[in-house]
Amino acid sequence: MAKTDLVTMAHGAGGTVMQSLIEKYMLKHLGGAKVDVPLDALDDAAVVQGIVLKSDSYTVKPLFFPGGDIGRLAISGTVNDICMIGGDPLALAEGFILEEGFDLSELEKILESMRKASDEAGVPVITGDTKVMERGALDKFVINSSGVGKRNLLLDKNLLEVKRHRTLDAQWLLDSNVRTGDKIILSGTIGDHGIAVLSAREGYGFETRIESDAAPLKGTVNRMLEIGGIVAMKDPTRGGLANLLNEWSQKSHVGILVEEQSIPVKEGVRAACEMLGLDVLEIGNEGKLVAAVVPEKAQAVLAALKDTLQGRDAAIIGEATSEFDLVATETVVGGRRIIAPPAGDPVPRIC
Ligand code: MG
Numbered sequence: 001m002a003k004t005d006l007v008t009m010a011h012g013a014g015g016t017v018m019q020s021l022i023e024k025y026m027l028k029h030l031g032g033a034k035v036d037v038p039l040d041a042l043d044d045a046a047v048v049q050g051i052v053l054k055s056d057s058y059t060v061k062p063l064f065f066p067g068g069d070i071g072r073l074a075i076s077g078t079v080n081d082i083c084m085i086g087g088d089p090l091a092l093a094e095g096f097i098l099e100e101g102f103d104l105s106e107l108e109k110i111l112e113s114m115r116k117a118s119d120e121a122g123v124p125v126i127t128g129d130t131k132v133m134e135r136g137a138l139d140k141f142v143i144n145s146s147g148v149g150k151r152n153l154l155l156d157k158n159l160l161e162v163k164r165h166r167t168l169d170a171q172w173l174l175d176s177n178v179r180t181g182d183k184i185i186l187s188g189t190i191g192d193h194g195i196a197v198l199s200a201r202e203g204y205g206f207e208t209r210i211e212s213d214a215a216p217l218k219g220t221v222n223r224m225l226e227i228g229g230i231v232a233m234k235d236p237t238r239g240g241l242a243n244l245l246n247e248w249s250q251k252s253h254v255g256i257l258v259e260e261q262s263i264p265v266k267e268g269v270r271a272a273c274e275m276l277g278l279d280v281l282e283i284g285n286e287g288k289l290v291a292a293v294v295p296e297k298a299q300a301v302l303a304a305l306k307d308t309l310q311g312r313d314a315a316i317i318g319e320a321t322s323e324f325d326l327v328a329t330e331t332v333v334g335g336r337r338i339i340a341p342p343a344g345d346p347v348p349r350i351c
Helices: 016-030 070-084 104-121 155-163 192-202 218-227 240-252 267-276 295-306
Strands: 046-048 051-058 087-099 125-133 141-151 183-186 230-234 255-259 290-293 315-321 327-330 336-338
Touching: 051 070, 051 087, 070 087, 070 104, 070 141, 070 218, 070 230, 087 104, 104 141, 155 218, 155 230, 183 295, 192 267, 218 230, 218 295, 230 240, 240 255, 240 290, 240 327, 290 295, 295 315
Parallel strands: 087 125, 255 327
Antiparallel strands: 046 051, 051 141, 087 141, 183 290, 183 315, 230 290, 255 315, 327 336
């Protein structure tokens, strides 16, 4: 059998290899439903009869890392994906799959962390499922986290503000909504989560302790929507900022020009990436978001974002352009470099 017929780690890594798996297999068999935002749109969540729906599985290794654990990730990731499309998350369903022999005191620690994150987000867990697989059939613990939401009450006001400046037909914050001139705002430093998990897994003794940014962003998103003018929103999880910007570019048919030195990166993360030969733009984050905003509202949205705990390091990092149709960065010396969509995640199993 040819190698291409087998699943590889890259198939779950959030890059172009996963994209083609989804298109060739998942969409082929499961796509095509006529709903408000369908599976085929491959946005952060789907919408059916006005209800936002999202499902996400968590396989992070190790289960505990600086700044978080699998439980905090499971709550934050699903809440955030519902928020990104313009939904207001209402409740979560958690499916637990445990390996025989798993320490119940560890389970309890993870559940305490989930409870804390769920309280922080204001989104309760209201149903779930528990299964156990025999020793060796599973790596310790996997969580599937699903959620439902309704339309965020602030979304219409936000879209009205967009329409004061230009046309927009979409009813939700879709990847395909970005247009020439839109400013790209990043809510804070990138790379923290991936590097924190990697260093916990491999035991690297980096000089500075790097913590995961895993956090629910519901409050942050609401502050931004209150200002208005946001056309698209997405969290740079697997595949990082590089993958996010390429998805927007491809689905919106625009180029995106990013100013490299405007992207906030913590010194310790930058040093770790240099040491390991990793591109920080491809590293996954779990408590960050990127917004595309009409230029007239960009400064006001940025100011509101900087006023929040999760957005204090926010910056405008670039804008959509019709000059070309890919993602490029302006380097410190004034040159331009193409940011290609990553094939896979340089750091596997970080979420
Ligand atoms: Mg997402």
